[in-house]
Amino acid sequence: MLRNNPGSSSGSRFEFIKRLNVDNGGMNAGIAVVRDRKNGKLCIEKRLDPDCIRTRLADMEIEALQQLDHPNVNRIIDVFVDYNLLQGSIFLEMCDGGSLDKLIGRHSVDGRSIGESQIWRWFIQLAKAVAYCHCGPSLNDREARSLWNAVYHRDIKPANVFLSRIENGTQDGEVILKLGDFGCAISACLIENGVVDPRFASRYTPEFAPPEAPLLNKKSDVYQVGGVMACLCRLKQTWQHFDKDQAAGEEYSSKLNMAIRYCMKSNYQERIGAAALVKRLEKERREDVIESMAENVVESVIESEIEDGVKSNEVEWVTVTMMEDAIEHSVADVVEISC
Ligand SMILES: Nc1ncnc2c1ncn2[C@@H]1O[C@H](COP(=O)(O)OP(=O)(O)OP(=O)(O)O)[C@@H](O)[C@H]1O
Numbered sequence: 001m002l003r004n005n006p007g008s009s010s011g012s013r014f015e016f017i018k019r020l021n022v023d024n025g026g027m028n029a030g031i032a033v034v035r036d037r038k039n040g041k042l043c044i045e046k047r048l049d050p051d052c053i054r055t056r057l058a059d060m061e062i063e064a065l066q067q068l069d070h071p072n073v074n075r076i077i078d079v080f081v082d083y084n085l086l087q088g089s090i091f092l093e094m095c096d097g098g099s100l101d102k103l104i105g106r107h108s109v110d111g112r113s114i115g116e117s118q119i120w121r122w123f124i125q126l127a128k129a130v131a132y133c134h135c136g137p138s139l140n141d142r143e144a145r146s147l148w149n150a151v152y153h154r155d156i157k158p159a160n161v162f163l164s165r166i167e168n169g170t171q172d173g174e175v176i177l178k179l180g181d182f183g184c185a186i187s188a189c190l191i192e193n194g195v196v197d198p199r200f201a202s203r204y205t206p207e208f209a210p211p212e213a214p215l216l217n218k219k220s221d222v223y224q225v226g227g228v229m230a231c232l233c234r235l236k237q238t239w240q241h242f243d244k245d246q247a248a249g250e251e252y253s254s255k256l257n258m259a260i261r262y263c264m265k266s267n268y269q270e271r272i273g274a275a276a277l278v279k280r281l282e283k284e285r286r287e288d289v290i291e292s293m294a295e296n297v298v299e300s301v302i303e304s305e306i307e308d309g310v311k312s313n314e315v316e317w318v319t320v321t322m323m324e325d326a327i328e329h330s331v332a333d334v335v336e337i338s339c
């Protein structure tokens with residue numbers, strides 16, 4: 001049975017409650033619910049796989065988590081590693097809503113589709129998580145972006161995206177999305193300094209691999225964001241090569257289908273970047289809210305946003321992707337990672 005290591009400082013901080021998974025996962029030696037004695041809160045203990053400790057793969061997950069602090073990223077609370085005994089654990093904030101693949105499973109059994117507004121909210125939250133990992137907290141500040149140690153997740157899929165109720169928040173009961181499982185993550189700094197050979201981190205999930213795999217880059221994460229959204233719309237736990245023009249399906253709006261299409265462009269150079277995706281999605285949502293207001297208000301706002309009424313939604317996606325590419329190249333942080 002998975003227990004806390006009584007010899008570790010973290011072991012005395014956390015009280016074992018129950019084991020979560022029956023089998024160990026791909027990159028863990030057991031998952032348990034534990035209680036933080038400091039504040040009584042329930043957390044997740046992810047026991048590290050001894051092989052990952054030995055090869056220092058676990059260090060990459062730990063370092064990525066320690067760098068990241070964002071409402072849509074699963075936060076690390078504590079960590080301990082004993083490199084001699086090859087034992088260690090990461091302690092994470094618990095996401096009480098479980099993973100998206102479990103949610104998809106439940107909806108699929110009941111035959112209940114997920115509402116489009118909810119899909120948009122989670123789309124924006126996942127895009128924000130990825131944009132933060134790639135660009136840092138200041139998406140509009142080029143200099144700050146260029147100083148940020150970009151983190152590439154490389155394994156975004158429904159099983160690695162979690163849901164959590166906002167604690168002490170003003171929006172009671174709202175369920176927010178958190179990107180988790182940074183077990184395949186790699187950072188630009190580690191690659192540039194030659195500290196890690198990226199080929200060691202080749203554990204991405206083949207079913208969710210973008211067309212450029214095994215050569216991954218920052219836009220590979222965006223492809224997987226689109227894949228997760230398509231899975232949510234289609235109620236499928238794995239990406240099943242849905243028609244990319246209608247990845248969400250006819251049940252959902254053409255706007256949503258187009259947004260997913262721009263994430264999943266086969267040629268990554270045509271694919272939108274994460275920061276531009278956030279801006280673009282937020283704009284789409286603003287327009288939707290506006291559209292649901294009184295008709296006379298709608299017309300004037302939409303008219304001013306759509307120049308001369310000729311700029312189609314499609315053209316705007318292309319423009320935004322090209323603008324983002326210009327910025328991306330100017331900060332020279334496109335990294336090709338071989339796996
Ligand atoms: N923060 C969390 N809150 C709730 N459950 C979590 C959390 N982190 C992990 N889990 C649970 O533990 C499982 C495995 O976690 P994770 O994906 O981080 O590890 P893994 O090594 O990739 O394992 P697997 O191969 O099973 O995905 C998740 O699918 C989920 O059920």
Ligand SMILES: [Mg+2]
Nearest residue numbers: 025159160181
């Ligand atoms: Mg996982």
